[in-house]
Amino acid sequence: MGRGTSARAALLLLVAILTSEAFEIEDIAPGHKVAAQIGQLLVLSCRTTGCISPNFSWRTHLDSPLGGIMSTQGPNSFLTVESVGFENEYTYFCNAHCGEEKREKRVQINIYSFPSDPVIEVSSPLVLGKPASITCRVPKVFPSEQLVLSLKKGDEVLPIGQCCDESHSSSVQTKTVNVNFTPTKEDIGKEITCLAELPIEDMEFEPKERKTTHVLNVNFGPLNTRITAFPATTLSEGEALTLSCETESHPPTKIVWKKQLADGTVQFIEESYNLHIPHTQFSSSGIYICEATNNVTKEVENRTVSITIQGPPVHPELSIFPSTSVREGEHVTLQCSVKSSPPADILIMKKSATEDAILESQDGSVHIPRVAPTDAGDYKCQVKNEFGEAQMTRALHVEYGPRNTTIVVTPSNIVKEGDTVIMICSTDGSPTPKVSWKKQLPNGGSRLVSGDGTLTLEKVQAEDMGHYECEGSNHAGKDNKAVELVVEVFSPTTRALTDAPEIFTVVEDFTTETTASNTPHQEADRHGQMENETSATPEDTAFTTYTTMKYDTVTYVVTSSDNDENGTEEIEIIIARMEEPNYVTPIIIAIAALATAAGPVAAILIYISRKAKINGSYSLVNSLKAKV
Structure with missing residues (x-):
């Protein structure tokens, strides 16, 4: 019994102590002075002591609208502002009632806006040696007149002049600062830093300083373009050749290989940094061009290298103008050309059964002003250099009309009746003339008696006597030769x-x-x-x-x-x-x-x-x- 009485007494003592605590608003959070960022959530709380179930109310200075929602949980009261705006920049009062007692506490709401880091904008693209600009932008700042902006390139502070309008603004502002400069080689890869500060006195918020860093992406080139030839720029025919093109550029350049042709035109080969020719030929000789192009800067730089392929002459060509078949008296030119490095000595010769005759030539050409049949034959173009020699032969045909026509009569042009006579006609000409025989008729005309060069008359009679004409013809002309055939008629012995x-x-x-x-x-x-x-x-x-x-x-x-x-x-x-x-x-x-x-x-x-x-x-x- 004693113990139960003691516990009851202690409880009563505790209640007496609690009920004896004075009724107060213990605290108001987050403080008596609050920096609230525009657009963000703000919760104000008010907590009392000395009263189990107090009554709460909130108000603003001058009884402006609260702009928030009030809620109570036992000795605690809350005022929630979902999005702080300019209308919330007041002094708020928390009122608590416990019976007849009333308590009040206030909190000062100061608003600001500094929601994000600065944004750096660079004129694109940055090209080495060309004017450019950098912009640092800070969005949604309040109070903007207190914003401080600065730009640094590496450790160098860039002069930006007046940053911001110092006049007070009652709205959220975006503040911008520009810097104009010309990128140099030293700027390649450097960092640009934009630092924004909002140092508002008597306001506690974080962060009060924001910054953004941007690496300068300076485009340049192509610069210092060069070509390397491996193993060398002069090679023997059949060797492998590799041409490499190197350049300095950002972004990396596009490399195109081209070759300058003899007529001055340029031939595209391929797009690559290395040009590989596994087996060089004489045709591989020439001027090669490395064309480096920066697609951003639109700059192009060309470098050339001359490649020489040496070896014995190959593929000599003997050309005959106007044709390999000409008519007597025409002008003829023989031209010998060859692929050779080093240049080859050229000889043009007319072939013969005994010894070839060397013709006088100039630059590999021989001119015959009036060609004759004796100029027909085989001509040889012989080329030679220190590595070897080659040759080519071509025939010249000279067309001329029939000439030197001759007739051979066997046994004779005076024969006895009943004999056999063979008359053979031959003539010279190119192309080979067609030979025919005609006999003259009493009326002055003639008739064809043979279509080739041999006319055979078997057992001739008196009517076979007469004037026979041999004609040789080709498209270059005609030639005639005649013979008189006489048939002797004798008295035969008396026949049986x-x-x-x-x-x-x-x-x-x-x-x-x-x-x-x-x-x-x-x-x-x-x-x-x-x-x-x-x-x-x-x-x-x-x-x-x-x-x-x-x-x-x-x-x-x-x-x-x-x-x-x-x-x-x-x-x-x-x-x-x-x-x-x-x-x-x-x-x-x-x-x-x-x-x-x-x-x-x-x-x-x-x-x-x-x-x-x-x-x-x-x-x-x-x-x-x-x-x-």
Whole structure:
């Protein structure tokens, strides 16, 4: 019992002590003076002591709207402002009532705005040596007139002059500062720092200082571009070559390799820092260009290197102008060209079976003002340098018309009836002329008798006699040569009667010399056909008896004339074939003809004998040869 009484007494004592504590507003948070950032949340709390269930109220100076929400939790009261604005910049009062007792505490709200770090803006892109600007911007500052801005490049403070408007502003401001400068090589990679300070007296907030750092990204180049050739700029044909192009640039440059051609144009090769040629040739010689381009600065820098590939001459070319086939008399130029390093000595020669003839040339050219057939042939271009030699041969063809036409007649152009005659015509010309034979006709025309150079006449007859012309022709011209074929007609020996001959008489050509005392023959042409031995015979005419084969026909044309100049008399005979109608009558006719001709033959022999005594000897055969 004693213990229970003691506990009860202690509790009563404690309650007495608590109830005896004076009623007060113990604290107001976050303090009696608060710096509130515009736009942020603000919570004010008021806590009492000495009262279990106090009543609270909040108000502002001049009873302006609270601009917040009040809440109570036992001895605590809260005023929540979700977004601090200019309307919250007042003195707030917390009032607490406990029964009849009233307590009050106040808090001063000061607003500001310094929400973020400065923003650095650089004119883009920064190019070495070109004017640029840097801007430092601080957004949403209040009070802006108290903002302090500065710029530093590395350790160097940049002069920015007046930063901000010092007049008071009742609104949030964005403050900016600009600096103009020209980037140098020393600026590459440096840091630009923008420092912003808001030193408001009697206000406690953090941070009061903000800064931003930016690395200067200065674009430059290409600078100091250079080419390296490995193993060297002069190489032997077939060696590998590597060309490297190096440059200083930011950002890295684009490298393009090009080659300058002989005509002055530039040929694109490839885009790369290294150009590799595994097997060089003469065509690899030349001027190579490394083109470095900075796509940001738009600057281009070119460097060149001359590469020489040495070796024996290759691929000599012998050109003939205007063509390898020309006509006689035209102008011809032979031009020899070759790929060679070092340059090759050039010789142009005309080939021959014995010794090639070196022609006089200038710069690898030989000029022939008027080409002749003798200039045709093979020409050689020979090139040589210290590493070796090469050559090329080309033929020159000279076209000319037929010439030097010759005719060979075998056995002769005077042959006997029944012989075989071969007439061969040859001619010179380029291209090879086409050779043909023509025979002249009595009407003045001609007919083709052979389309090649050889004309063969088998068992010639009297009608084969005449004027034969050989013609050689090509597109460059023509050439003609003629021959007179004479067929001698002699009295054959009497043929066997088994051949069924027909005996007839012909007038034999002859020429007699006459004197002034001779009686002139009547000037008349007698043309007649002697069908048998009863044909009329001119006076003072010699006769020859001919034996003909079957189917023969003889036609006689007799011309008698006086020639005052030489006193000769001419008789012409033309022999043609005649078909025989039967096989019995030739025997009878032959016998009758022999009997009939006996008298005239004797007369002819007497006449010839007399003439021989008057004018000398006379040959009927020689007379025929002369006539033909």
